[in-house]
Amino acid sequence: MNPQDQPGPDPGSGGGIGLSNRLANPNRARMLVVEDDPRSRKLLEGYLLGEGYQVRCAPDGPEALELVARQVPDVVLLDVMMPQMTGHEVCAALKAHPRTRSCQVMLVTALDSLPSKVEGLDTGADDYVTKPVRREEFLAKVRALLRARRLLVDLEDARAELAARNDELQLKKALAQSLVHDLKNPLAAILGNLELLEMRSGSDLLHLVQRSKRGADRMLQMILNLLDVERLEEGRLQPEQKRLNATTLVQGAVKDAEASAGQRDVTLVAEADGAVKALGDVALLRRVVDNLISNAVRHSPMGGEVRVAARMRAEGVEIAVVDSGPGVPAAYRENIFDKYRQIDARNSNETANRGLGLTFCRLAIEAHGGTIWVDDGPDGGACFHCVLAAAEPEGDEERTAEPVLAGHFEGGG
Ligand SMILES: Nc1ncnc2c1ncn2[C@@H]1O[C@H](COP(=O)(O)OP(=O)(O)OP(=O)(O)O)[C@@H](O)[C@H]1O
Ligand SMILES: [Mg+2]
Numbered sequence: 001m002n003p004q005d006q007p008g009p010d011p012g013s014g015g016g017i018g019l020s021n022r023l024a025n026p027n028r029a030r031m032l033v034v035e036d037d038p039r040s041r042k043l044l045e046g047y048l049l050g051e052g053y054q055v056r057c058a059p060d061g062p063e064a065l066e067l068v069a070r071q072v073p074d075v076v077l078l079d080v081m082m083p084q085m086t087g088h089e090v091c092a093a094l095k096a097h098p099r100t101r102s103c104q105v106m107l108v109t110a111l112d113s114l115p116s117k118v119e120g121l122d123t124g125a126d127d128y129v130t131k132p133v134r135r136e137e138f139l140a141k142v143r144a145l146l147r148a149r150r151l152l153v154d155l156e157d158a159r160a161e162l163a164a165r166n167d168e169l170q171l172k173k174a175l176a177q178s179l180v181h182d183l184k185n186p187l188a189a190i191l192g193n194l195e196l197l198e199m200r201s202g203s204d205l206l207h208l209v210q211r212s213k214r215g216a217d218r219m220l221q222m223i224l225n226l227l228d229v230e231r232l233e234e235g236r237l238q239p240e241q242k243r244l245n246a247t248t249l250v251q252g253a254v255k256d257a258e259a260s261a262g263q264r265d266v267t268l269v270a271e272a273d274g275a276v277k278a279l280g281d282v283a284l285l286r287r288v289v290d291n292l293i294s295n296a297v298r299h300s301p302m303g304g305e306v307r308v309a310a311r312m313r314a315e316g317v318e319i320a321v322v323d324s325g326p327g328v329p330a331a332y333r334e335n336i337f338d339k340y341r342q343i344d345a346r347n348s349n350e351t352a353n354r355g356l357g358l359t360f361c362r363l364a365i366e367a368h369g370g371t372i373w374v375d376d377g378p379d380g381g382a383c384f385h386c387v388l389a390a391a392e393p394e395g396d397e398e399r400t401a402e403p404v405l406a407g408h409f410e411g412g413g
Contacts (some may be wrong), residue, residue: 061085095124299325
């Protein structure tokens, strides 16, 4: 029988922590002697029994494979010249199967020729001894093979455990993603109701409603960043490449951010340079600009200024957000775009920021084929630049003033 025919490992002889423990005890290590000459077989069996190993014997290859199929040995002592199957063939069969490939195989050969040794090692044998076998050398080699077997078993255990943990992690990740996804619709309903309340509230309640709305907007930005970073990384989110008006996009973003900038007494300025036409996905790009503005406002001092511009450049359409904060030190200019990367992580405890906004921005801009980077603004604050492909100004552009929620909510709430 072939080891491949077996449905699975026999109890106590397959992988797992139990096997590693068993191998720690020499009296429980399993040897299989495969030798057609009865005298040689008895000799090797005697040496091994003398050390306390468990020993089984087979007179030829097919019978050896039968025994292996029933119980996987730790070390196989394999004569090379045998009728029916050579030792090399038996060795190749053992090494070809996942269940038996970590069995250690020692060829016992009467052929002291180099080609025979090379062939044996090439079929996957782990070691060899030549006849007449010298007891001390033989037993030392068996001990070395047992050590190797134990290491291999530990490695396989670790790999299996890692694979199981990875499966679990993927499951948790999928669960977390779907939970976050499910938060979007009720949040949309809350935002819608807050907008109605904002229109109808008297001045005594208005500031409460507006504060709640800003909180809900911020929550939505975080949820969308989280979901879209994942989707962009996996290539599941392909931006549309439609003609859009970058100037009105910037103006809309500035207008909507005025209320929260006002909280910090930060002035927002949209720098319009005529109608600047770009190619891209208006909802995604609007969220890029929203993220850059919310960072710029947060890092500007009370009473500071944030300028947002859309302009034509030789390379394409540039959208730039310049603030009056401390700027981004040169050492951080590349890695602040990495996931969860913040210059000062302590801030995140106070402000519930998690370092995903710029990751989203970079993935979204790069998915457009564009580039994004940061350098110093004219007055030392940070200046974030996004460059996108320009479009010829013809036909109707997408509406750009208030698209941030477009396409993000399904059904009711
Ligand atoms: N305009 C800026 N001025 C100075 N530092 C900035 C500016 N924008 C971003 N940073 C730095 O880059 C880090 C990463 O920004 P990012 O937008 O990715 O995350 P965040 O704003 O901390 O959290 P999130 O956007 O996920 O709520 C920030 O924590 C901050 O340290
Ligand atoms: Mg941010």
